[in-house]
Amino acid sequence: MKKPGNFTGLFCLSYSTRYGVVMLIRKNRFPSISATEITPREVFLNRRKFMQGGLAAAAGLSAMKASALVRPADASVNVTGPEWLERMVVNAKESPFGRGEKAAPYSAATQYNNFYEFGMRKTDPYENASEFKASPWVVTIEGECENTGSFALEDLIRGIDLEERTYRLRCVEAWSMVIPWVGFGLSELIKRCKPLSSAKYVEFVTVERPEEMPGQRSVFSTIDWPYREGLRMDEAMNPLTIMAVGMYGDVLPNQNGAPLRLVVPWKYGFKSIKSVVKLRFRETMPATTWNELAPQEYGFYANVNPEVDHPRWSQASERRLPNSLFSPNRIKTEMFNGYGEQVAHMYKNMDLRKWY
């Protein structure tokens, strides 16, 4: 494995541009945090424990509300990351992003999702992901960029500040959840890779480990592993696009794409590829898994669009989860999942009916 000595030098560059990038999203500038202000891990964990105690004491209704912000103490999900990553995650900055959104309860977000590598049913990832080894983790950078090679995740993201971003996640299956991710702008990582001017797209590849991922062993799956996704360069550089390493103030559970996943909140969830091991800068549009599987149903762009229906169901509305038995909690789906202000300009001259 190549030691990424060249990355430490790049750190200054990405650091200085960071606030500039962030300013595009919000007018109010993020306050910079000095080292002394960063909460030590122990203090953070204690604070979390304290909040969890309060959570346990508060019965019924308030429990759901409080659990939105912090992983509940009784969560039966095994989330342990390497020490260095946990430290980074607990020190993540708060961000104004998604403030006021009501996050899904932790159990909903971690026990009900699609991650076909672990099985077809939505409960499969939670049930089958415990054997998965998310550490150590190596990411390979390939293609049209200067800094190609294989890098330990720790080296790859060293020095990047994490922040919490609460995003709406809209699945192509017409349900949605609000998730508080912890991550960093993909643009920061891309800058470290120094893409060439010929790099027009970024391709992402999920790890392929059939021995740890029963869905990849299954003969009943029609997916051609490994899972692949892609973004156009401007989409990848958009300030909204993040690589997440955590959620709910903790590292990512295996079933949610540990240890590194993409989150593109204005696109259908399947674009947000999980457990990423490879980024490849390309001149041409990469083939993507769902598009190859059913091109008439899933396009490369896959922008959330209430006006362009899936051939088998409407995309005009969505079920915001969790819902209750007698109320499907159906809400109107918004163009670009409500992030049009930040992303609509990228598709100005495109026929989104054609480029679904």
Next chain:
Amino acid sequence: MVLNLTIRRWVIGLLCLFPLIYMVQAMVRVQLGEWDLLGPEPGKTLTHFSGTWAFNFLLGALAVTPVVRLGRQKWLMPHRRMLGLYAFFYVTLHGVAYLWFLLGWRWQDLAEEVVERPYLLIGTLGWLLLVPLAITSTKGWQRSLGRRWKALHRLSYIVVVLASVHYLLQIRAGWFEPVAYTVLTVILLSLRTKKSF
């Protein structure tokens, strides 16, 4: 079979109620606060559950005749009607679950739903075809219809084919369950082409 017919009817009849009992207790528990007992989409879970059991009973009812003929299990014959009626019951329950939990009784959305999800129409058609079968399931109707009763009840073959299509049209990536049900359907129907049951 050692047990007499009446006792068998009661035992089988009660066993067939188990999926319903499970659904009712789950609904009660969800409403009493175990909100994630059935996952973040409890209504969808119950709709799928009732649909699966509707299909199970359809196949069960259709399996009786071949099992009696080929497996020489004559004792099963008098229970076919009950299995068929339970199939109708669970198909109805499945429809109600959809209308209640997923559609939320918003009839104004129904037209759009049906266009977007053609399998809804196929499922509804299957249920409609079961209605006359349920009505004419009594001894009285059987007598008064005579030979036409048998012909009428062959509609159940069409119903189970519709159920398979209804299921197959919902495949996304995992095709095992829909295909397994379809294979069972094909087997049960092909057994009928050779001899006239």
